[in-house]
Amino acid sequence: MTDHSHPDDPVVPHISQAGNVYTILISGAQTEGRYCLIDMLVPDGGGPPPQGARVKCRD
Structure with missing residues (x-):
């Protein structure tokens, strides 16, 4: 079994x-x-836009 780190541990990346x-x-x-x-x-509100979101592109 692999040991895991705690997210608050200052030595993990x-x-x-x-x-x-x-x-x-x-x-x-x-x-x-x-x-x-x-x-x-x-x-909240972070991350990628919802799937299917329309993005307007300029020509």
């Missing part, structure tokens, strides 16, 4: 991008590339 915070709890290196476990903190 925390990646901040576009107002979201991603914490690597179990890395691919720890599982021989089989999977990873990421804690994602996305504030």
Whole structure:
């Protein structure tokens, strides 16, 4: 069994991008590339737009 980290542990990698915070709890290196476990903190209204949202493009 692979040990996992706590998201508040200061030694685990925390990646901040576009107002979201991603914490690597179990890395691919720890599982021989089989999977990873990421804690994602996305504030309300954050993240990608809903599926099917229409985006107007300029020509």
